[in-house]
Amino acid sequence: LNLHNAEFLRSAVKESDFPSDRLPQVVFAGKSNVGKSSVINKLLGRKNFARVSAQPGKTVHINYFVIDRKMYLVDLPGYGYARVSKAEQQRWGALMETYFALGLLTVGIQIVDIRHKPTRDDVTMADWFRASDKPWIVVANKLDKIKKSQLEGNLAEIRQTLLLPAEVPVIPFSAEKGIGRDEVLAHIYGYIGK
Numbered sequence: 001l002n003l004h005n006a007e008f009l010r011s012a013v014k015e016s017d018f019p020s021d022r023l024p025q026v027v028f029a030g031k032s033n034v035g036k037s038s039v040i041n042k043l044l045g046r047k048n049f050a051r052v053s054a055q056p057g058k059t060v061h062i063n064y065f066v067i068d069r070k071m072y073l074v075d076l077p078g079y080g081y082a083r084v085s086k087a088e089q090q091r092w093g094a095l096m097e098t099y100f101a102l103g104l105l106t107v108g109i110q111i112v113d114i115r116h117k118p119t120r121d122d123v124t125m126a127d128w129f130r131a132s133d134k135p136w137i138v139v140a141n142k143l144d145k146i147k148k149s150q151l152e153g154n155l156a157e158i159r160q161t162l163l164l165p166a167e168v169p170v171i172p173f174s175a176e177k178g179i180g181r182d183e184v185l186a187h188i189y190g191y192i193g194k
């Protein structure tokens with residue numbers, strides 16, 4: 001898989017916007033500011049890639065990218081932004097409902113902040129992945145911001161709070177330092193092939 005061969009496809013907001021071919025869909029989710037774009041850019045080895053189509057203030061949407069014509073990178077809208085309206089939250093929920101009901105997900109990548117206990121919104125997102133019955137991994141980003149001595153405790157708290165099944169790995173990651181990239185890619189390749 002040539003990760004550099006990545007291009008924006010479209011923003012999806014309604015059922016007919018979602019690709020219906022059988023290319024695997026690798027789905028990224030995380031609360032706003034957790035570093036989702038940074039993680040995606042680090043994985044792809046690109047700068048500012050995941051921002052190509054960022055449209056702040058526009059309606060909640062799901063961004064589709066095509067990687068090497070072999071997989072879709074699906075960028076779910078960031079959640080849990082403090083100033084978001086009730087109506088906006090409802091649109092987020094409705095969009096998740098639409099996407100997950102289509103059963104298009106191949107593997108989920110949930111990004112959380114390794115420094116903090118997962119939020120209620122993180123738990124809600126984890127519930128969506130768990131209910132999908134598809135493989136899912138948790139990427140604990142901003143590893144460079146904690147002390148080594150905090151690592152095990154924080155990972156355990158993430159696992160417990162998100163109620164992760166034993167088979168869901170939690171991978172310490174730093175988009176800043178490039179730590180964890182190979183491990184995340186190995187999991188993705190394990191599910192979709194290389």
Ligand code: GDP
Pocket residue numbers: 030031032033034035036037038039078141142143144145173174175176177
């Ligand atoms: P998004 O809203 O989830 O897409 O988050 P961004 O990728 O825009 O990142 C939000 C902020 O966190 C930016 O200031 C990034 O530079 C910073 N950030 C992202 N990943 C890391 C990381 O691994 N370590 C540190 N220290 N900062 C990070």
